[in-house]
Amino acid sequence: MRRYRFFAALILSLGIGAPLEAAVHHITLRAVKLPSGQLAYEMVRHQVEDQGQVQDRTSHYAQGPTIPGPTLVLTEGDTAKVTLEHGIEGSDLPVSIHVHGVHYKFTSDGTTRTLSETIDSVAYPGKPYTYEWNAAPGTVGTWMYHDHAFGDPLVGAEDQGLFGTLIVNPKDGKVEAMIDGKIQKVDLKDIKREFILWMHETTFWGQELNHLVNRQIPLWTNPIVGARLGELVRFHVIGLGTAFHTFHLHGHRWIEPGTTHVVDTVNVGPISRTAFVVKAGEGVGPGDWHYHCHVVQHMQSGMMGKFRVVQ
Ligand SMILES: [Cu+2]
Incomplete structure (x- = not known):
């Protein structure tokens, strides 16, 4: 014994x-x-x-x-x-x-x-x-x-x-986000679309994780990503290569993870990343909301896409 x-x-x-x-x-x-x-x-x-x-x-x-x-x-x-x-x-x-x-x-x-x-x-x-x-x-x-x-x-x-x-x-399935003007825990189960955007030199390379159909959808370069008004979506933005970028999304704002700091532009260097949740079109409604690198030279080289929010 x-x-x-x-x-x-x-x-x-x-x-x-x-x-x-x-x-x-x-x-x-x-x-x-x-x-x-x-x-x-x-x-x-x-x-x-x-x-x-x-x-x-x-x-x-x-x-x-x-x-x-x-x-x-x-x-x-x-x-x-x-x-x-x-x-x-x-x-x-x-x-x-x-x-x-x-x-x-x-x-x-x-x-x-x-x-x-x-x-x-x-x-x-x-x-x-x-x-x-x-x-x-x-x-x-x-x-x-x-x-x-x-x-x-x-x-x-x-x-x-x-x-x-x-x-x-996370094991508890929850992430923090600012929704309807308040920082709150969001259940990952309620997020039906995730957008992965890699920033490489002057190009975005994208992919969608669509949880409605359980599919990964390749989006290739500078894509239009889409959601319905009011849907919770999670963005994952990651840098690659040699350039430093500033990721900006029009009409939306979010909190830097782990903080109460509200941003609408984040710095993304090689292999640094950010992930955040937004409620599509919150407070601003539908539209073809631009996202782009805010380094003007990169932007002028075409480093941009759209976040299409539909009714
Ligand atoms: Cu850039």
Whole structure:
């Protein structure tokens, strides 16, 4: 009996036996070359093991490669086993996934021996590589994943299209937002559309997560995003490349996460990001509300799109 207690205590102290409610995601992505010569990730398979049930989410993703790559959504506490396949035709150079924000062991760093000076955590043609991520408490947020191996030098080809978004949602399913002039908790279940906008040099690259139809919709460059008047929508705005941007959305305002600071323009540098919720057209009504980078040179180069709010 005493021995049993000893082992039970040991198991608990080692954290073996994850809490039942934490899901394990089995994800396979492939890195490929587009006809344009750009590179992109595509979803091969996503299965979620949750409380003894296995759910297949592969059909929630766009078919084929997209820029940005598939958006991976985890809940705080979840684990993801992400396998990357090398499908870049005509190249034997390694390709990888390096993730931000969540916890992972050094073997899941997504770098080559050249960079890490110890091990390769990269995929080669015919030799996939599996990463393990833990969306531990304290990792809630919008993050990026990107290649950190391809190209010459072997540091990564994120600027050629090998990047995507990882969202870790809070376990209680609530985020703070300013709605109807008051800061309040919003239930993520009440948000039916999320817009992901990456700011790369003088272009926005977009994707919609449409929870009404459970689909990720690629929007490609400088898109029109749309919502019905009064709908709650969440924007995720992320920087990439070498330029610093100021994201501005006409007619709307929101709070900087974790503060009571109301803004309608935010600074976005390379790999910095912001996520916020607005009520579409709140106080201003329907319209083709512009969003754009407010760095005038970027704006004049066409770095803009529309947030179409319809009745
Ligand atoms: Cu800009």
